[in-house]
Structure formats: C-alpha cells, structure tokens
Amino acid sequence: MDRCPNCLAELVGEYCAACGERRVRPEDLSAARFAHDVVDQVASFRSKFMTLRTLNALMTPGLLTTEFVAGRRRSYLNPLKLYLVCGALFFFAAPWAGFTLEQMIESDRNGALTQVVGTQMAQRDLERTHFVERFDLRVQSIYTVCVGAGVLATALLLQILARRPPAPFGAHIVFALHVASFEFLVTAAIGASRRLGASGELAAAIGLLLTAIYLALAIRRVYEGSTASMVVKTTALIALTLVANYATSLASIRLALLLV
Secondary structure: OOEOOOOOOEOOOOEOOOOOOEOOOHHHHOHHHHHHHHHHHHHHHHHHHHOOHHHHHHOOOOHHHHHHHHOOOOOOOOHHHHHHHHHHHHHHHHHHOOOOHHHHHHOOOOOHHHHHHHHHHHHHOOOHHHHHHHHHHHHHHHHHHHHHHHHHHHHHHHHHHOOOOOOOHHHHHHHHHHHHHHHHHHHHHHHHHHHOOOOHHHHHHHHHHHHHHHHHHHHHHHOOOOHHHHHHHHHHHHHHHHHHHHHHHHHHHHHHHHHO
16 A cells, blocks of 8 residues: 655555645656756746736736735735745846946945945955955845845834734735835836936936835725825835835945955
8 A cells, every 4th residue: 555755644646635745756856857847847937927917916006915815816926926036126137226336436425435445445455346246246135135124124014003904914924025026126117217317316206206106005905994094004114115225225235345
C-alpha cells in the first residue's frame, strides 16, 4: 500500500486526499523536470503580468483590495507579488527617477551632500565612477526595502483610524501593499517626466496630488464611513506618506554612503 510521503496517509491516485501532497516520481529530481517546473512558473507569472490585468486594476483606487477581501483573487496577482513587481519596476526606473548620486548632487543646493561625497571618496580611495556606481546600487536597493516599513506603518495607522466597522489587520496590510505599489509606479512616472524636461518641484507636486486623490478614492471604496471620516483618514495617510518618504530617502542616502 502506497503512503503519502508527507503525512503517511494512504495514497490513492496522484495526490494525497489528506494533505494534497503529490506522489513521488523518480523523474521528479531530474534536471529536465526541474527546468520544466522553472519555465512553467516563469511562463505562468509572465502570462498574468503581460495581460496587465492586475496593473490595470491597480489604476482604479481600492478595486484590488475590495476584490481580494471579497475572495475574488484568481484573476490578479496577490498583493505581495504585485508589490514586488512594482518595486522591481521602480528599481529599474530609479536612474530616471532621481535616485542616482549625480542627480542628487545636481539638486544639492547647499553643497552638503557634495562635501560628504568628496570626503568619503578620499577616505575610501575610490575613483568617482566607481563610487557613483556603488552608491547608486545601494541607495536604490535600500530605498526599495525601506518602503516596506512604510507599508507596515500605513497598516498600523489604518488599524487605529478604521475601527468602525472593525477589519482584520490583514485587510489593512493588503490595502497598504496596493497603495505602496501605486506609489512605486508614480515615483517612476515622476522620474520619467523629469527626464522629459519637467521641473523636479512640479513633478513632485503632481505626484503628491495624484497620491492624495488615489488615497481618498481608495479609502472611500474600501472603508465604510462618512465623508468627514474619509477626509481624516486621507489627511492622516498623506501626512504619514510625506514623513515616511522623507525619512526613507534620508535614511537610504546615509546608509548608502556608509556602505559604499
């Protein structure tokens, strides 16, 4: 009698009726099988991504969150995977979004960053080109990771503000992941507009306005409550976003300088 390799239940057919584990086959550990599984996973992910269904839905504030909470999930990337995809898009667009040392120095009006960079280059005995490459890679990576702390902060703030009706903390995490995914795309778009000639101040103002509108509409769709309640939540989240973005940018630059 065959037994499941995972739970030892009687195994009838290809999959275990108790835990769902697949029957072990001799070819499972072959290189050909491994390559097939990898290609299948990549193709499946690419198929979902290339349809742009999830990214299109993300453009409608709050839609993905309400769909996820309602259990309609098969047609979309899960919130964490979407967050990682948008984070990857931001990472690749970072050179156009102002997340390079050369562009930061251009915007350094008081010369403080320029002075620190000069000191660091001298202490580490690095050529400028090498220093810039190392800094850019680190600041972009650190910023992308630090945004995750903002996701947690957003969820915690919503847990405090959205008490009636109460919602599971996981629902706030999902909402925060979707908002962060949108912000990644907005940041990349701001960078693209700057490359096309728009001023940094104008691009940043437009980005903030888009984020504020998105938050207000998403909160109205996802969370029940009065207009006053929506305004309070939106204002609080915008304030948190501004503080988090400033703190994340500053921390990313300082850590990157230390790790170059």
